[in-house]
Amino acid sequence: MTTGPVRPTLEETPSFLKAEHISVRYGETVALNDVTLHIPTNRVTVLIGPSGCGKSTTLRCINALVKTSSGHIDYGDASIQAMSETDLRRNMGYAIQSVGLMPHMTVEENVDLVPRLLGWKRAERAERVSRLLKLVRLDPQVYRNKYPHELSGGEAQRVGVARALGADPPVLLMDEPFGAVDPLTREQLQDEFIRIQRQLKKTVVFVTHDIDEAVRLADYLIIMKDGMIVQADTPEQILAAPANEFVERFLGPDRSLKRLSLFTADHCCLERVVSGTGKPSETQLPKGSNRCYWQVDADGKPIMGYTWIHNRIIERPITSSTHTVQPYSSMKECMSAILGLGMPATAVVDDDGRLYGEVRFETIQTISLS
């Protein structure tokens, strides 16, 4: 049983970009102060830090919208290094923080902008717009011909993301792309993001204020403060060993729980289950055992959990979807299900809701201490 993180280690990934000792000044303000950072290729790098710490400025350095006052930026790929600024930007989708949709263009025309700049064929483009809008959970039929002033903040933001993805660029710079979206849609968009990223493996630099979002999406996490980098590492490492008190406070008092969100149920802790269609027999659930027995219905869906607590068998009916988890649920969700059901373990079900395994509290404990 492996208990380590499932993410690739960063040592062997080449750098997409190396910024050495860069500083950026806006008049009197020093926005970036002697920053050195590497962005790994084909990975998600998340920038996080308090307001005004220079996250957006860092993104703008990457696509040359801001001139550095000292230091230099090397792109790993010689062909990128040789590009003009406009070509460079056309290869990087950029979703800016304030969205900035063209007010005189429809949603479709906005999303279509970069493909049009690149001279794609018309038929190809129309189809692509629909795909992108669906991707950000907007119905193309409804939204295609709307103007930006007819959109809500969250809708406009999603159109902005679709626009950044427009020409399928190998590099994505996303400045708080889901900031104005409701938690439910945001989670769906994150899921979608993870799913796509697993397939396409783009180089992504993602800015967020939401530490949960950061931990969830990041392969590489950069914590910034006052124009400097405080700590840059994998989320696991940062959660396990915060560099200083600032990082620790930034991660919040529940960082052990947050760390659990890095592990999924299937990868490390699925265990053999004891189950049946009837009540548990003596052999299935021996007296005083700390194991669980799951009663399933005719379809194999768990309906009741049994365990020994304080010398007597207790029964817990499984009535809600929050009482069970799925193989790709995070350990944090497992923990929540365990607490919600009041059992020492939670049942893992497959996509059809059939019993598949269980995750035990003890296992989680071992992982969080590893």
Added chain:
Amino acid sequence: METERTVQELVLPMGANVGQFESRLNFHRKLAAIVLLVFAVSFFLPFFFARENRISAEIPGRISALALLPTLLLLLPPTMILLYALMRNSRRSEWLLSFAGALGLLAPLAVLAYVGPQVVSTLGPFARYSPGSGMYLYVTAVAIVYLMKARIRIGDYIGLAVALAVVLALGYQGSFDRLGILLEARNFGTRLSREITAHIRITGISIGISVLVGIPLALVTFQSRRMRKLVFPLLNVLQTIPGIALFGLLIAPLAALSQAFPQLREWGIKGIGNTPAIIALSMYAIYPIIRYSFTAISSIDASVVLAAQGMGMSSGQVWRIVRLPLATPGILHGVRVALVQTIGNATLAKLIGGDGLGVLVFEGLGQASVDMVLLGMLLIIALTVAADRIFQILITVLTPVSLRREGV
């Protein structure tokens, strides 16, 4: 609980409506009172003037001296307004306003057509008549009536068309033959249309020059901080020079220029005439054009431009795809202001030997012919209003669909 909510839902909006209704009623009563006052004053001022010839002294004619029938006709519109003010429901009695408006335009002209020729016939062959201050005030009152209306409806247009048709019919009969302004216009003959065209041409060329220079200059000024420090103070100074002074200032250098290069004289460039007028007018018109264009460009949301640059548009593309379309309405507003201003200012061209409607105004002043000045003025006003209307339509057409909002 249920009943409580229903009662509230029923009562509250009704209360609000009643309040709104009351205040609307009061507002309209006040306006009606003002209109009636203006009507009343107009009855005590000279309604028209008669003259033995174009420059002899005015003989005023008052309403009180009119026969019963014309007086009654003139009294009809104010009576309707009074009725309207006494009605409780201002919305339902709106038709009274429409009627009063159309009749209010028709009545004074009909009365003029009726009494004018009568009075003039006693004064000899060169006699003429013109509307007096009482009639102007009367028409002003009618204009306020139209402003009182919530909306100009199809009925109003029909009313106006009927009034216009009657007036044209009266004119065709010859009732206005001795009207001062028309006499002057007839005296001018083909020269009149020549001056109108000249006025339009001078204005058009000046606006053309200031657009061609002003808009690019605004773009450059926007791009370069140094240009901004140079251009705006210069424009401000230019704007403070009085019109006539600027016209005068140009005479000497242009005269010298045409002296030095006689070739220029053949192209019409000399110290006096239309050239200095056009130069001065363009210099004036350039101010609103640069101001409005600059404001329009710099008020574009910075994040829109940032997004455009961020997606890899070249600076030319940012201008073409983003800035110019978004700034177009603002730029056109600047041109419209410049145009209206230039049509007025072009009157001054006559002062340095230029053409245009200024010829009528200043020659009229010189000959002490009020009617001639009036003819010039009316034509300038008509040109201004027409140009303004046409430009408004143009602006609406050229504004991107999503930026067309009502009331902006």
